[in-house]
Amino acid sequence: ATGTDATATGTDATATGTDSTATGTDATATGTDSTATGTDATATGTDATATGTDSTATGTDSTATGTDSTATGTDATATGTDSTATGTDSTATGTDSTATGTDATATGTGDATGTDATATGTDSTATGTDATATGTDSTATGTDATATRTDSTATGTDATATGTDATATGTDATATGTDSTATGTDATATGTDSTATGTDSTATGTDATATGTDSTATGTDSTATGTDSTATATDTGIPNNSDCVEKPSQSVCYSKCNEVIARVTTGGLNVCNTLAGITDTVSACLLCGALFPVINTLISGLVLNTILGCDLGDTTQGVVYCDASSTATATVTGTDATATGTDATATGTDSTATGTDATATGTDATATGTDATATGTDSTATGTDATATGTDATATGTDSTATGTDSTATGTDSTATGTDATATGTDSTATGTDSTATGTDSTATGTDATATGTGDATGTDATATGTDSTATGTDATATGTDSTATGTDATATRTDSTATGTDATATGTDATATGTDATATGTDSTATGTDATATGTDSTATGTDSTATGTDATATGTDSTATGTDSTATGTDSTATATDTGIPNNSDCVEKPSQSVCYSKCNEVIARVTTGGLNVCNTLAGITDTVSACLLCGALFPVINTLISGLVLNTILGCDLGDTTQGVVYCDASSTATATVTGTDATATGTDATATGTDSTATGTDATATGTDATATGTDATATGTDSTATGTDATATGTDSTATGTDATATGTDATATGTDATATGTDSTATGTDATATGTDATATGTDATATGTDSTATGTDATATGTDSTATGTDATATGTDATATGTDSTATGTDATATGTDSTATGTDATATGTDSTATGTDATATGTDATATGTGSTATGTDATATGTDSTATGTDATATGTDSTATGTDATATGTDSTATGTDATATGTDSTATGTDSTATGTDSTATGTDATATGT
Secondary structure (H helix, E strand, O other): OOOOOOEEOOOOOEEOOOOOEEOOOOOEEOOOOOEEOOOOOEEOOOOOEEOOOOOEEOOOOOEEOOOOOEEOOOOOEEOOOOOEEOOOOOEEOOOOOEEOOOOOEEOOOOEEOOOOOEEOOOOOEEOOOOOEEOOOOOEEOOOOOEEOOOOOEEOOOOOEEOOOOOEEOOOOOEEOOOOOEEOOOOOEEOOOOOEEOOOOOEEOOOOOEEOOOOOEEOOOOOEEOOOOOEEOOOOOOOOOOOOEEOOOOHHHHHHHHHHHHHHHOOHHHHHHHHOOOOOOHHHHHHHOOOOOOOOOOOOOHHHHHOOOOOOOOOEEOOEEEOOOOOOOOEEEOOOOOEEOOOOEEEOOOOOEEOOOOOEEOOOOOEEOOOOOEEOOOOOEEOOOOOEEOOOOOEEOOOOOEEOOOOOEEOOOOOEEOOOOOEEOOOOOEEOOOOOEEOOOOOEEOOOOOEEOOOOEEOOOOOEEOOOOOEEOOOOOEEOOOOOEEOOOOOEEOOOOOEEOOOOOEEOOOOOEEOOOOOEEOOOOOEEOOOOOEEOOOOOEEOOOOOEEOOOOOEEOOOOOEEOOOOOEEOOOOOEEOOOOOOOEOOOOOEOOOOHHHHHHHHHHHHHHHOOHHHHHHHHHHOOOOHHHHHHHOOOOOOOOOOOOOHHHHOOOOOOOOOOEEOOEEEOOEOOOOOEEEOOOOOEEOOOOEEEOOOOOEEOOOOOEEOOOOOEEOOOOOEEOOOOOEEOOOOOEEOOOOOEEOOOOOEEOOOOOEEOOOOOEEOOOOOEEOOOOOEEOOOOOEEOOOOOEEOOOOOEEOOOOOEEOOOOOEEOOOOOEEOOOOOEEOOOOOEEOOOOOEEOOOOOEEOOOOOEEOOOOOEEOOOOOEEOOOOOEEOOOOOEEOOOOOEEOOOOOEEOOOOOEEOOOOOEEOOOOOEEOOOOOEEOOOOOEEOOOOOEEOOOOOEEOOOOOEEOOOOOEEOOO
């Protein structure tokens, strides 16, 4: 103890300073008023105190109380183990703490090097003036900076880093959120992982970034980079998993099911229930497709029962219902921009992006819809996936695009590119100036065009209001589904209708009106002629001023009219009026569903099942077409049956896939009433009637009138000749002025008349009036049953009579007149010779001028006459008048019964007489005259000699 008033009480203690005290072992107190009480303690500063083991107090008024502590600064205090207090008025209380700055405080295992700095946190560092580092591993280097949380860093002037791992480097910056960073002047980062780099910027949302001046990013993952921009995206509960589906409303689910069950359990559709024995509403609802009579016989009831129904659970068949787990973000770079939507981006001045994934880059642009994009000045994009790029453009529809100035796109997938264009329909496109597209899939490209259906309006002032309609003509109107109006002032109002002609009107389903002023109002009707009108189903009117009102009617002739079902009027002024009763051909058939209703229902479903998490409906089986997707997803609520393959699904009947599927037959008009009219002024009113001739008329069933002024009124009647008339069943009149009135009657000759059943008149001016009568010769007349008149001017009036010779006449039953001027009037008589006459029953007259009047008589010789019963006259000029008489010789005469005259100029008058010699005469009974000029007059007499005469009974004259 060498100092004045020094005290050394400790072992090996040294007290050299004035009033110094060294009480600790090996303690050293060299400073004035210094105190060294700790083992190996050293107190060298004035009023210094070293109480800790190995402690060192060298600064004036310094205090070193901690083990191995060092207090070198004036008024410094080092109380912590291994602590160091070197700054004036500094305090180091923490283990290994260092307080080097003036008034610095190091209470944790930290370092306080800045003036008035405070480092209280474990391993904290406070180097800035008035800096405070209280958090573990915290760093406060900026003036007045505060770092209070673990690993926080506050380097900016007045910066505050209170969040874990927070960094505040900007002047007056505040980083309170975990892992937050505040680098901008007056920046505030309070959200977890938030970053505030802009002046006066505020980042309060998790992972939020605010880089713009005065920008605010409050939403999770939001980014505000523009001056005064705001990114306030909040968690809207959007699922983070695209495979989830929205849980269906049970009230809606059952309501839809009940609507279906009421339909599928009545009428012909009860097959829905009986097919698999399903009676509960849920299974029946799924079984029948829930929208229209769709039956899939390939799906068994067992499989159906495994399908998820109403309220069967949150997870079935691998389908997960959605829940709120999104990570909402927003990016804002524009001045005064606001981005409040999840993943929203607002880069335009004064722009607002509130929708999920919305982007607003245009000045004053507003993007409120999910995935919406607003790039145009003053543009508004409020629809999902909407894009508004035009000035003052508005895109409110899902997937809508508005690129035109002042354009509006409100429909789903709609596009409005024209100035002042409006696209409100689903998939609609409005590209024309002032155009309006309000319909689904509608397109309005023409100036002032309007497309309100799923249509296309490309013509000036065109209007397309129908589903998938197209209006390309000036002032054209297409209001029907799939309708097309391309002609000027054309109108297409019905499904699939087409109006291409000027002033054309197509109001029927699938109707086509291409002619000027044409009108097509019937389903599937076609009107292509000028002023043509097609009102019948499947009707076609191609002729000028033509009218087709009947089902499947065709009117191709000028001024033609086809009003009957399947009727055809092709001639000028022709009329086809065949009607149809419309009775279905099958009592088991069911009414065909309305396609417009069917597709409307499908589209509602598809819009749902192809967006968001519900796209599992399509991806499940790789289905992309609406019909299959509609069926796949049950059409009422998100029901997925992973057990049903796409292959099976494609076998299910969809919309308009056919008239007969799975045993279900749709009703249709089964009658075969048709009429074809091609002739000028022709009229066809009969079923299947055909009138092709000018002024022709076909009124009978299957009647055909092809000749000019022809009339066919009978069933299957055919009138092909000019002025011909066919009125009988199967009657045929092909000859000019011919008339066929009998059943199966045929009149083919000019002026021919066939009135009998199966009568045939083929000759000019021929007449066939008897049943099966045939008149083929010119001026021939066949009036008897089965009568045949084939010769010119021939007449066959008897039953089975035949007149084939010129001017021949056959009036007897089975009479035949084949010779010229031949006459056969006897029953079964035959007249084949020229001028031959057969009047006797079974008589035959074959010789020229031959006459057979006797029963069974035969006259075959020229000028032969056979008047006797069974008489035969075969010789030229021969006469056989006796019963069974035979006259075969030239100019021979046989008058006796069984007489025979065979010689030239021979005469046989006796009974059984025979005259065979030239100029012979046999007058006796059984007389025989064989010699030339012989005479046998006696009974049984015989004259064989030349010029011999036998007059006695049994006399014989043989000599000359």
